[in-house]
Amino acid sequence: MNIEKEREAFEQRFQHLDLDFVEDLGYCESETQYAWAAWCAATKRADEKLEGCVVVPVEPTYAMYQAYEKHSVAPMSTLSKTGYKAMVEAARGGK
Incomplete structure (x- = not known):
């Protein structure tokens, strides 16, 4: 503080x-x-x-896509994008 x-x-x-x-x-x-x-x-x-939390955008950025592709064993897909959005929504208290 x-x-x-x-x-x-x-x-x-x-x-x-x-x-x-x-x-x-x-x-x-x-x-x-x-x-x-x-x-x-x-x-x-x-x-x-908020300890241990970070702020991330609701929509993944280009840099985030690049990092994913660099470190992932599978290419970026609609499923990956949907999964990311679902995790953000859950963290916000949604479904």
Whole structure:
């Protein structure tokens, strides 16, 4: 978690709160400090959930096709493309 990036996003989202911040102590208002702690916990949990994951395009790119053909024992086929799309859809929570 990039704490500075998260603090910037937090302060952008919660502009209506008192955002006075003291280095090494945190936010001055307890309501803001509670909100910040919750934000950090949620961000950490999201990071842990995605550990071991990578982002891939829904449709394979030309470079992906080339890598497949270079390392596969069989040529790229409609079945390979359909299988890739099915795996992406399953990872997204689909069928």
